[in-house]
Amino acid sequence: MYSIHSPAVTLTIAGSEATGGAGAQADLRTFQELGTYGAAALTCIVAFDPNDDWNHRLTRVAPDVLENQLEAIQANFTGQLDTVKLGMMGSVETIEVVANALQSQQWQNIVLDPVLICKGQEPGAAQDTDEALKSKLLPLATVTTPNHFEAEQLSGMSITNLDELKDAARKIYDTAGTAVLAKGGIRLDGPEAVDVFYDGSHLEVLSVPKIGNHAVSGAGCSLAAAVTAELAKGRTALEAAERAKDFVTAGITQRVEAATPYDIMWQGGLRRTQ
Numbered sequence: 001m002y003s004i005h006s007p008a009v010t011l012t013i014a015g016s017e018a019t020g021g022a023g024a025q026a027d028l029r030t031f032q033e034l035g036t037y038g039a040a041a042l043t044c045i046v047a048f049d050p051n052d053d054w055n056h057r058l059t060r061v062a063p064d065v066l067e068n069q070l071e072a073i074q075a076n077f078t079g080q081l082d083t084v085k086l087g088m089m090g091s092v093e094t095i096e097v098v099a100n101a102l103q104s105q106q107w108q109n110i111v112l113d114p115v116l117i118c119k120g121q122e123p124g125a126a127q128d129t130d131e132a133l134k135s136k137l138l139p140l141a142t143v144t145t146p147n148h149f150e151a152e153q154l155s156g157m158s159i160t161n162l163d164e165l166k167d168a169a170r171k172i173y174d175t176a177g178t179a180v181l182a183k184g185g186i187r188l189d190g191p192e193a194v195d196v197f198y199d200g201s202h203l204e205v206l207s208v209p210k211i212g213n214h215a216v217s218g219a220g221c222s223l224a225a226a227v228t229a230e231l232a233k234g235r236t237a238l239e240a241a242e243r244a245k246d247f248v249t250a251g252i253t254q255r256v257e258a259a260t261p262y263d264i265m266w267q268g269g270l271r272r273t274q
Contacts (some may be wrong), residue, residue: 006020008232009080010036011073013098014087015044021217021264027085029267030225041069042088044090054260061097063093070101083232085225092132099136109231112141113224131271135156143180143237145224149186162194169198179237197241204238206245211252219263223248
């Protein structure tokens with residue numbers, strides 16, 4: 001006889017990256033690996049150009065199409081969906097649609113991966129998008145996961161060492177009121193890949209030995225998605241951050257080689273180590 005078990009429902013609102021290395025594709029694989037049911041609303045479509053040094057070709061999803069996606073998802077999982085991950089937005093209009101959808105219901109967890117300076121945008125449009133993200137989405141977040149560059153932008157600080165990363169996490173929390181998982185990764189000198197978690201009372205350094213010295217596609221998306229999945233299953237923000245760090249580390253170890261200038265994280269890496 002089968003026992004009935006309904007997994008937690010997790011939503012990603014993010015871009016599609018056609019090769020599967022990042023974006024909604026990476027998020028959905030992360031959700032599946034960590035035992036939650038994933039839904040996705042696409043904000044844009046990114047297709048790398050192999051004839052132009054793999055630069056981004058960005059196509060925005062029309063605001064009304066995004067509204068339709070979110071309407072369907074939220075109506076379908078009424079009472080079940082309370083955890084969402086926000087990834088690449090791509091435009092001010094997209095951010096406004098997403099902010100309105102978030103404010104239409106109650107959420108336990110809103111995880112913001114603050115993708116700043118969207119590749120494929122003109123500089124002016126990118127700056128407008130960044131400002132809208134900071135003013136409309138960051139205040140709604142319960143957890144944010146900035147990378148080294150994004151942590152510098154959100155804190156207004158230069159980050160060159162672990163102490164500065166800690167200070168930046170504290171400053172982002174003080175400004176936004178959201179728990180912060182600030183990623184130092186390979187950007188800081190030393191043998192360890194370090195991230196800093198801060199929620200206003202607890203500061204924890206999450207550290208593992210570096211696996212190479214080159215960025216791996218999908219690591220940032222997957223970290224935020226793993227935090228999202230673990231929060232949906234009832235873990236605390238710190239527990240979710242610790243689990244996500246393990247998940248990404250294993251995925252980088254089991255990376256996929258590709259023709260792009262960077263390898264791709266595999267979301268099944270943690271399963272291979274168990």
